[in-house]
Structures are given as C-alpha cells and as structure tokens.
Amino acid sequence: MAKKKMTFEEAVKRLEEIVRELEDGRLPLEKSLDLFSEGISISKFCQASLEEAEQRILVLTAQGDLKEFETGN
Amino acid sequence: MRTLTVRELTRHIKDLLENDRLLANLWVKGEISNFRPAGSGHIYFTLKDSSSCIRAVMFRSRALRLPFRPENGMAVRVRGYVSVYERDGSYQLYAEEMEPDGVGALYVAFEQLKEKLQREGLFDPARKKRIPRLPGCIGIVTSPTGAAVRDMLGIIRRRWPGAGIILAPVTVQGAAAPGELCRAIRMLNALGRVDVIIVGRGGGSLEELWAFNTEELARGIAASSVPIISAVGHETDFTISDMVADLRAPTPSAAAELVVPVKADVARALEALRLRLNRAVGERVGECRRRLDGCLTSPVFRRPVEKICGPGLMSVDILSRSLSRSMREIMSASRGRLAELAGRLNALSPLATMSRGYSVCLSEETGRVVRDAAVFHPGDGVRVVLYEGSIRCRVNEVTAGKQGHLLSPAAPTDKIKRK
Numbered sequence: 001m002a003k004k005k006m007t008f009e010e011a012v013k014r015l016e017e018i019v020r021e022l023e024d025g026r027l028p029l030e031k032s033l034d035l036f037s038e039g040i041s042i043s044k045f046c047q048a049s050l051e052e053a054e055q056r057i058l059v060l061t062a063q064g065d066l067k068e069f070e071t072g073n
Numbered sequence: 074m075r076t077l078t079v080r081e082l083t084r085h086i087k088d089l090l091e092n093d094r095l096l097a098n099l100w101v102k103g104e105i106s107n108f109r110p111a112g113s114g115h116i117y118f119t120l121k122d123s124s125s126c127i128r129a130v131m132f133r134s135r136a137l138r139l140p141f142r143p144e145n146g147m148a149v150r151v152r153g154y155v156s157v158y159e160r161d162g163s164y165q166l167y168a169e170e171m172e173p174d175g176v177g178a179l180y181v182a183f184e185q186l187k188e189k190l191q192r193e194g195l196f197d198p199a200r201k202k203r204i205p206r207l208p209g210c211i212g213i214v215t216s217p218t219g220a221a222v223r224d225m226l227g228i229i230r231r232r233w234p235g236a237g238i239i240l241a242p243v244t245v246q247g248a249a250a251p252g253e254l255c256r257a258i259r260m261l262n263a264l265g266r267v268d269v270i271i272v273g274r275g276g277g278s279l280e281e282l283w284a285f286n287t288e289e290l291a292r293g294i295a296a297s298s299v300p301i302i303s304a305v306g307h308e309t310d311f312t313i314s315d316m317v318a319d320l321r322a323p324t325p326s327a328a329a330e331l332v333v334p335v336k337a338d339v340a341r342a343l344e345a346l347r348l349r350l351n352r353a354v355g356e357r358v359g360e361c362r363r364r365l366d367g368c369l370t371s372p373v374f375r376r377p378v379e380k381i382c383g384p385g386l387m388s389v390d391i392l393s394r395s396l397s398r399s400m401r402e403i404m405s406a407s408r409g410r411l412a413e414l415a416g417r418l419n420a421l422s423p424l425a426t427m428s429r430g431y432s433v434c435l436s437e438e439t440g441r442v443v444r445d446a447a448v449f450h451p452g453d454g455v456r457v458v459l460y461e462g463s464i465r466c467r468v469n470e471v472t473a474g475k476q477g478h479l480l481s482p483a484a485p486t487d488k489i490k491r492k
Contacts, residue, residue: 007268009207012339015346022353029361036354043347050340052235057226059217060241064260069240 141182208268217242221275228329250284255293273304304328
C-alpha cells in the first residue's frame with residue numbers, strides 16, 4: 001500500500017483554497033471555470049470518502065504484518 | 074596460639090559479618106558523597122551522615138534498574154548487606170536497592186529525566202508536529218485488552234465511521250513495555266500510511282504508568298516522523314511522554330475525540346463549501362455575462378459605422394451643420410431683400426395709379442400699351458383697362474400732340490365714345 005493519493009484532509013484543504021480564490025473573483029473566466037470543475041471533482045471525492053462507511057481496523061502483528069482485527073466486545 | 078595469614082583473618086571477619094542477621098539485609102540512610110560511576114557499570118559511592126561514613130558499591134545489574142540517577146549530596150535510603158572486600162580489607166555496603174529519602178524514587182527520576190530532556194529541547198514547541206485534522210489512517214499503540222482500547226475504538230467509530238485504524242498491541246507496563254512501545258511506533262512509521270499515532274494506556278499507579286516516563290519511550294516518541302498524541306492514564310497524570318508528544322490528550326478517550334472530527338460536522342462544512350463554490354462561480358460567470366452584455370449593447374455594437382468612423386463623420390456633421398446655418402442666414406437675408414424689392418415693386422405697379430382713375434390704353438391689334446394717339450387711325454380697335462374691368466372701343470377721331478388739358482377735372486371725357 002505505497003500509493004499515496006490525495007488524502008481527505010488534503011482534498012478539503014484544496015477545496016477551501018479553490019473556494020477562496022473563486023470568491024476573490026479576480027481570476028480570468030477560463031481559470032475560474034477550470035477551478036470550478038476541479039472543485040466539483042474534489043467535492044465529489046470528499047463526498048465519496050465520507051460515504052465510505054466500512055470500518056477498517058487492522059492489527060499490526062509483532063512480525064510487522066497487518067491482519068483483520070476481531071472485535072471481541 | 075595459631076598464627077593466621079592475612080587472608081585467613083580477612084575471611085574470618087568476612088564470615089562474621091556475613092553471618093550477622095542485621096548486616097545480611099538492612100536499610101541504611103545517609104547522604105551520597107564521592108559518587109563514582111565506573112566504566113564497568115558498577116557505581117561506587119560513600120554514604121555518610123554528620124559523624125560517620127561507609128563505602129558502598131552497587132553492581133551494574135542493580136544500578137541499571139535504578140529509575141533515577143544518584144547524585145552527590147542526595148539523601149537516600151539504601152538496602153543491601155555489609156561485607157568485606159578482601160583485597161583491601163575493608164568493609165563496605167553492597168547496595169541492592171536505593172531510593173531517595175523523603176520523596177519517591179520515581180518522583181526524583183521523573184524530575185531528573187524531565188530536566189534532562191528539557192535541556193535537550195525535546196519539549197520545544199517548535200518541534201511539535203501538526204496533528205492532521207482529518208487523518209486517513211490512525212495508528213493506536215496500546216494494550217489490546219482493557220478499557221482504553223475499547224473506548225478509543227468506540228469513540229473513533231462513532232465520530233468518524235469508516236476511519237482507518239491500525240492497532241499495534243503492546244505491553245504497557247513492566248520492564249518490556251518501553252521497548253515494545255518504541256518498536257510499535259517505529260513499525261507504524263515504517264508502514265508509511267499512518268497519519269497520526271495515539272500512544273497511551275488507561276489509568277494506573279505511578280509504577281504502572283512508568284513506561285511512559287522512561288527516557289527510552291521519550292526518545293522513541295521524539296524520533297517518530299508521524300505526529301503522536303500521548304494519552305496516558307487520567308487527566309491528572311502528567312508523563313514525560315505527554316511532554317515529548319506532539320499533543321497531550323488527558324485520557325485515551327479524549328485522544329479519540331481529538332483525533333477525528335464528527336463526520337456529520339465535516340459533511341456540513343463540505344456542503345457549505347460546495348454552496349460557496351457554486352455561488353462563487355455563478356457570480357463570476359454572471360459578472361462576465363453582464364460585462365459581455367454591456368459590450369454588446371454599447372453604441373459601438375449598436376451603431377458600429379457611426380462609432381467606428383465616429384471622428385470623420387463628426388466633422389462632416391459639424392460642417393453640414395454650419396453649412397445649413399449659413400444657408401439659413403443667406404436665405405433670411407434674401408428674404409429681407411425680396412420684401413424690400415416687393416415693396417418697391419408695388420410702388421411701381423400701375424394698379425395704384427389706376428386706382429386713382431388712370432386707365433391704360435392697349436392697341437387691339439398689337440396688344441401693347443399705347444402712349445401716342447398717332448398710331449391709331451379711325452376705326453382701329455382699342456382696349457382700355459380700368460382699375461376695375463376693361464372696355465373695347467373703336468377709334469372715331471385722332472388728335473395728335475399732348476392733350477393734358479383734357480384731364481382737368483371739369484373737362485368732359487366724351488371724346489372717348491362708347492361703341
């Protein structure tokens with residue numbers, strides 16, 4: 001699992017940046033529209049991350065492997 | 074009497090001392106002086122009070138287990154036995170345990186380590202790494218059994234369903250604990266996908282929490298490149314780990330609350346961002362459209378020729394305007410002159426004269442005005458135009474020469490006969 005795509009936090013931060021830049025209103029229209037479409041896809045990504053409801057708890061073994069955690073409670 | 078060797082004598086004294094019940098196991102208190110840690114790991118010192126002193130040694134295996142660092146002048150209680158060091162023929166205290174007198178050993182150890190790490194700058198706020206607001210993957214280093222781990226998992230799950238958690242189960246108390254805690258931190262770092270690590274355990278006695286006050290764990294935490302939240306015991310427990318960590322949580326549950334936000338809050342914030350995004354771009358597009366409209370309805374677009382050829386046309390305009398002005402001036406001047414002429418013309422009109430009783434005589438033959446009677450012969454047709462109306466006449470008689478006297482008011486006009 002070395003692949004490191006945008007984290008949720010990075011995505012939200014980027015989205016905030018985009019909104020601020022757009023609200024600033026000093027960008028050329030083309031750039032505004034580019035940012036808007038980027039913002040839309042990021043907000044979709046964030047939405048999807050939010051809806052990812054599967055609880056993933058892994059246990060790191062002494063050997064350094066990861067295995068599923070059995071919830072004993 | 075038998076003569077003893079030095080060796081025999083020393084042995085004898087040693088036996089005596091070692092068989093003494095009191096000396097075999099005792100607690101003695103005094104002040105440390107002449108403290109000498111040796112390269113071998115043994116520590117040598119003298120324990121003294123106001124009147125006496127005794128040499129003492131603590132072997133490496135025992136010394137390593139000392140939680141604090143003995144110092145000259147420190148008041149301590151030492152447990153051990155008294156025996157003879159044969160080579161020197163001197164008796165000394167073989168120390169097995171040592172603790173600060175008055176305050177607890179752990180307390181002293183804590184203060185000493187705290188001071189040492191502080192000097193090294195390990196608690197420096199500038200060293201603290203930022204805790205991510207929304208970690209994708211949370212590492213938890215704690216005991217797999219017990220309330221702490223259950224509470225943390227429960228709280229994280231409730232606040233952020235779906236959060237990725239990697240649990241690194243460790244022993245949190247006892248001699249092995251610091252090593253295991255450090256190893257787990259290193260392994261979580263090595264995974265490369267953990268965004269934040271919680272290191273902690275539930276409440277316990279100072280001894281039970283001790284692993285979190287060790288230099289080993291302090292350095293393990295300081296070496297982590299992943300931000301660490303320390304969550305040890307209860308709110309009132311302050312540990313060295315708390316101070317080295319990037320964030321101190323008062324309890325494991327509090328750490329779980331700190332590490333993830335409530336998902337519903339984040340969802341709301343995200344929705345608000347989306348609204349702002351839409352509004353911002355809507356406004357931007359609207360503004361551009363207004364500007365475009367403004368351009369399209371500007372005079373340049375509505376009357377392009379006029380606007381584009383504007384300056385040229387304008388001078389034509391001005392010229393034509395001044396032309397028409399001068400025309401008007403000329404015209405009105407002409408009109409004035411015409412009126413004057415007309416007045417004069419009127420003065421010349423025969424009608425005015427005729428209204429006074431004069432008539433005009435026209436030859437019927439030529440139609441022309443006749444001024445001299447000599448052109449007529451009797452029998453010629455004459456038309457006489459009066460002020461009102463005209464008459465046709467026939468000439469009876471012609472009298473040449475000016476006949477002005479005939480126009481005197483009394484003179485009869487019967488020379489002009491009716492036909």
